[in-house]
Amino acid sequence: MLFTIKWLSNLFPEYKGPISDAPIDNVITDSRLETENALFIPIIGERFDGHQFVYQALEHGAKAVFWDKKKELPEHFPDHISLFFVDDTTEALQLLAMKYREEINPKVIGVTGSNGKTTTKDLVASVVKSSYICHYTKGNLNNHIGLPLTILSMPRDTDVLVVEMGMNHFGEIEALSRIAKPDYGIITNIGESHIEFLGSREGIAKAKLEITAGMKKDGLLIVDGDEPLLLHEQTGLEKMTCGYGKECDYQIREVHLSIHGTRFTVSRGGEFSIPLAGRHHAKNALFAIAVAEKLGISSTEIKDSLASMENTGMRFEMLKGKNGVSIINDAYNASPTSVKGAIETVKQLAGYEERVLVLGDILELGSHAEEMHASIAEVIEKPITAVLTYGEKAKLISESVKKNRRDILCKHFDTKEALLHELPAYFHENAVILFKASRKLQFETFIESII
Template sequence: MRLELKELTGICISTTGNIENTVIQGVTKDSRQPSPQSLYIPISGEKFDGHNFVMQAIEQGAVASLWKKGTPVPEELESSFPLLFVDDTVEALQKMAKLYLKKVKPVVIGVTGSNGKTTTKDLLEAVISTTFKTHKTQGNYNNHIGLPLTILSMENDTEVIILEMGMSNFGEISLLSKLSEPDLAIVTNIGESHIEYLGSREGIAKAKLEIKDGLKESGLLIVDGDEPLLQHLSSHNVLKCGYGEDCTVKIVNQEGDEDGFTFELEGENMVYSLPLLGTHNVKNAAYAIAVGHYLNIEDSMINEGLKNLMLTNMRLEKYRGLNGALLINDAYNASPTSMAAAIEAVKALNNYKRKVVVLGDMYELGPSEEEMHRGVAKHIDDTITDVIAIGEKGKWIGEEVLKKGEPSINVAIFTKKEEASEAVRSLLSQEAVVLFKASRGLALETIIKPFIDDVQGAGK
């Protein structure tokens, strides 16, 4: 980015120092990281106050700083150093992002949903970057601080920005949508993530649909057309993607194997190729194709983008492991919906005689967490040969599979993931595919590493 500091004076109460001749080329909230020619954003938390680290930020390259009115200015700070005084530094950060969006004027795409946000974001980038200069959310910068930082990190000639919007409670998506005013908004699905705070799937749907709050009047809303909780949406500016008869973007002629899928969209002549596991990812790809059509990207370029997709780590990530086994690392996070989808992806791999699912704790499920864990068992049939359940909550999955009394399914239950390592190792062979899936807090990927003998992986 490039901004003259004087362009920001409208969001300030007052300023000091050399505002007129200062140019910033980035923003930072981390005084520990090198940030040349940046504007420092001091954020106050429960255990720290970023204002205390302004001198360190200057050492790292900051040339100006926001400053909360009433906070003492360090005596050692030179009087010429530019300070922009505001009532609240986070609110000022958000106003800066809004101002910068209006300056750059990219097409804004907002993405939310219980599962699949990051994969959809990656698919969108793969498609759109074939034709336009594209910027997207990095990592988990998808909240009231991360999203404006994402906006402010785009280059001045960005044509399309893809903003992932996360939440844990009501009102959060609304704030992000109003801040960014998307041209297109996508709701990937409605699952159970954060049900502890939102009370029900209906509550989750209501919170996700807050993405409409800032949608431009001429904007387009793209949703999961197979989700009953979104069926009430009907308008000329709503697209429903999926497999049902009522979908406006309908997936047909789908075929898949361990290398991914081919599929078509009804009414089109293009056969799309997707190098990803999981039927749910075909729908995520359909969202990206719909956006590509909106942006008038040629079908051949859309398909080329999908084929060259680069995914964020630990999303159905494939490795060729010990003894030639196929290892699938989907351990970034988990909810009942995403765990079921991952299990279905493994069940569809017909070239493997041994299908192993290593499943662990899922968090933030509220009072119904035991029921939701046990509910995963209904997706496990005799297509699966081995279930390894890990954790205080994960054990409920294993117990429920045992209750089914299916003799062809071997079940092992472990309290700690380290205890499960040898059980997994004993199952690895060329005929085995092994899925690893749990919530982020379990860090299940740590038990995969010893089994990987080729870090490049199959399909990486």
């Protein structure tokens, strides 16, 4: 049980229908979900109105409903359903999440950044749940709807809540931070994601630092110590840095990569390993190590948990394809920084004769799009053997490489079918293929065809 209908009535005093100690076990915004004892909150979007699906929600087990006061009630609405009238259903969802979080009062860890949010969240949760009852964001439910739903799926005995915070515009992280009230805030890095809306890397840093807006006064901010834009901002909070630089509080000193993962040593704590390949993933793990030590988790527990962590899909996911080809599925999303990081990792993997990059468009770059796509070519060099691109802007990558690297095969494809037809040439045990593009290009369809 999350709470009772009577508890809800104290928070939302305008209602009709029965008010009792009947339990609410789930809070949902999707009427298609079959759940018992649910509170259904109909969200109004640009192209949909959840109020239209209230009967479907009731059929699937909803026992209570929020209702926008401005909307007419359907005729013959069931008398046995508890109906709460609110000014705005999205704001009511957020208020409910805030009040429920206050009641449970877990330690809260908030994770944001341009790249690596979901992986860092997974690493943090993996370590924390070794010693505490931990609830955390599933997938990447990290926006103004997803974060409240994450809080409202938290069991009452939760000790630590780990939430991911995403955004496209100024003010969004601040709103999420005020709902979650983090004890610990993590900023993984500052890249170029959403530069179309935020104007510059300085603007992106400002937006990410909004995580401090709702943090507790005695909270700890943990940031990328290799990013100057995060080092000099005065937030009034204790700050800790993680990275490769000598000035970092937690410094990575040695890194060893393989197709199976990354082994690295840290200035505090010795050697660690994670089942994710990449120097950037070592830094993501460093955030988990830092916050875990603050929570009093032992070094042994931290090392064991990191070594066995489970990663959210399509984020540098290692797979085997046809004829034993190694596949790196990093197709969930992309920014110039994350694409370059993934390419650097492929270059460092040992044991492959062919290293193939399948790259697509990077979205939300605005007027910077052409320049930033072309900049990807700066890190494409031997031992990369082939670059295959798809997408209007991705063509700039293969064209830029072709101008400067005649020893690397470069091909651009106007259709997915044509690119897919090219791939079997690389289906053998001595090849590794990286798939990387923004989410809307759905590069996972390539991978589904070849594994």
